Amino acid sequence: MKIGCPKEIKPQEFRVGMTPNAAQEAVARGHEVIIETGAGLGSGFDNDAYVAAGARIVDTAKEVFATADMIVKVKEPQAVERKMLREGQLLFTYLHLAPDPEQTHDLLASGCTAIAYETVTDSNGGLPLLAPMSEVAGRLAPQVGSWTLQKANGGRGVLMGGVPGVGPAKVVVIGGGVVGTHAAQVAAGMGADVTVLDRSLPRLRYLDDVFGGRFKNQYSTAGATAELIQSADMVIGAVLIPGAAAPKLITREQLSTMKPGAVLVDVAIDQGGCFETSKATTHADPIYEVDGIMHYCVANMPGAVARTSTIALGNATMPFMLALADKGWKQACQDDPHLLAGLNVHAGQLTYYAVGKALGIDVVSPAMVVKA
Numbered sequence: 001m002k003i004g005c006p007k008e009i010k011p012q013e014f015r016v017g018m019t020p021n022a023a024q025e026a027v028a029r030g031h032e033v034i035i036e037t038g039a040g041l042g043s044g045f046d047n048d049a050y051v052a053a054g055a056r057i058v059d060t061a062k063e064v065f066a067t068a069d070m071i072v073k074v075k076e077p078q079a080v081e082r083k084m085l086r087e088g089q090l091l092f093t094y095l096h097l098a099p100d101p102e103q104t105h106d107l108l109a110s111g112c113t114a115i116a117y118e119t120v121t122d123s124n125g126g127l128p129l130l131a132p133m134s135e136v137a138g139r140l141a142p143q144v145g146s147w148t149l150q151k152a153n154g155g156r157g158v159l160m161g162g163v164p165g166v167g168p169a170k171v172v173v174i175g176g177g178v179v180g181t182h183a184a185q186v187a188a189g190m191g192a193d194v195t196v197l198d199r200s201l202p203r204l205r206y207l208d209d210v211f212g213g214r215f216k217n218q219y220s221t222a223g224a225t226a227e228l229i230q231s232a233d234m235v236i237g238a239v240l241i242p243g244a245a246a247p248k249l250i251t252r253e254q255l256s257t258m259k260p261g262a263v264l265v266d267v268a269i270d271q272g273g274c275f276e277t278s279k280a281t282t283h284a285d286p287i288y289e290v291d292g293i294m295h296y297c298v299a300n301m302p303g304a305v306a307r308t309s310t311i312a313l314g315n316a317t318m319p320f321m322l323a324l325a326d327k328g329w330k331q332a333c334q335d336d337p338h339l340l341a342g343l344n345v346h347a348g349q350l351t352y353y354a355v356g357k358a359l360g361i362d363v364v365s366p367a368m369v370v371k372a
């Protein structure tokens with residue numbers, strides 16, 4: 001198969017869909033890999049690294065789209081990219097179609113087959129191609145939060161781990177899923193005093209079994225949150241209610257109960273944020289203050305560490321990408337129901353129910369499509 005990887009063109013996107021290592025694995029299996037010049041630079045991979053892996057470099061995205069049987073990307077195709085997709089071409093990338101009718105209609109009109117990273121599943125009920133980015137955002141949260149806690153950045157001037165004779169920072173993590181667990185691990189590793197709140201008892205049992213000695217956990221109620229935030233130096237918002245906007249768990253009124261210069265890191269900002277005073281910010285201008293409390297609300301946190309994020313995403317996507325290349329999308333999806341769960345669009349038909357419901361478009365069963 002001819003596998004093409006264009007340079008990402010969405011503003012502030014430095015990741016790339018294919019690492020040189022993934023390219024090398026595909027080439028070793030007899031596939032041809034075509035990379036747009038400079039596609040990997042934002043993640044620290046130059047053209048030479050791809051050439052050494054056996055890939056071919058081309059000058060333009062147009063050439064990549066014109067030549068490839070499968071396009072592997074990171075972000076949803078932008079309008080100019082969607083115009084280059086063609087009937088029968090396979091697209092493997094993040095799509096997030098439900099809130100994006102324009103993209104959905106363009107993909108349907110193109111006749112391509114589109115498999116969305118975010119809806120591929122695993123046998124534990126998880127989302128294996130979303131998890132790596134949650135891991136990155138979670139581990140990054142205490143890092144950016146501790147920077148914000150520094151005096152010059154508007155914070156309380158508290159060191160995460162304290163020093164001998166001075167206690168550590170108090171960190172509260174709301175939501176103990178993928179983001180929250182990784183955030184708590186890093187905050188505890190920095191020496192902070194960490195408490196994780198979650199509403200799932202099985203999850204709290206898991207956290208207690210695995211991390212009991214390293215951070216505390218507590219059942220999440222409005223009362224517990226109100227009490228804990230009064231003494232917190234940093235609160236990390238990491239909740240998710242699948243398919244819904246994030247619940248607002250700290251109100252503006254409650255900010256006055258917190259210590260001046262305390263920091264809120266709202267990782268759930270991509271779902272609307274879990275603090276009433278959160279509004280999405282960018283890496284260029286990540287923090288702002290409300291009523292004496294510092295807020296960090298960057299919606300695409302993994303972009304700050306593009307190299308780590310690219311490699312982490314590549315590790316997770318590569319087995320699926322190779323299966324698609326080796327077998328063709330139809331056979332690969334017949335063999336793997338988790339990959340089939342990623343099928344969103346095929347030949348002008350929508351194949352993902354939640355997207356159809358959100359956009360009022362008829363949906364064809366993906367199982368029917370792969371059997372046809």
Ligand SMILES: NC(=O)c1ccc[n+]([C@@H]2O[C@H](COP(=O)([O-])OP(=O)(O)OC[C@H]3O[C@@H](n4cnc5c(N)ncnc54)[C@H](O)[C@@H]3O)[C@@H](O)[C@H]2O)c1
Pocket residue numbers: 131133134137174175176177178179180197198199200203220238239240241246247249266267268269270271298299300301302
């Ligand atoms: N900003 C970014 O760059 C970025 C990157 C990755 C993920 N995210 C976002 O981070 C959020 C968390 O993602 P995740 O992968 O950890 O999800 P997850 O499903 O693994 O975990 C969410 C957790 O929240 C818990 N929860 C739900 N309601 C709660 C409540 N009221 N109080 C306490 N806990 C509650 C759930 O029980 C679950 O354990 C999502 O909104 C996701 O989109 C943002």
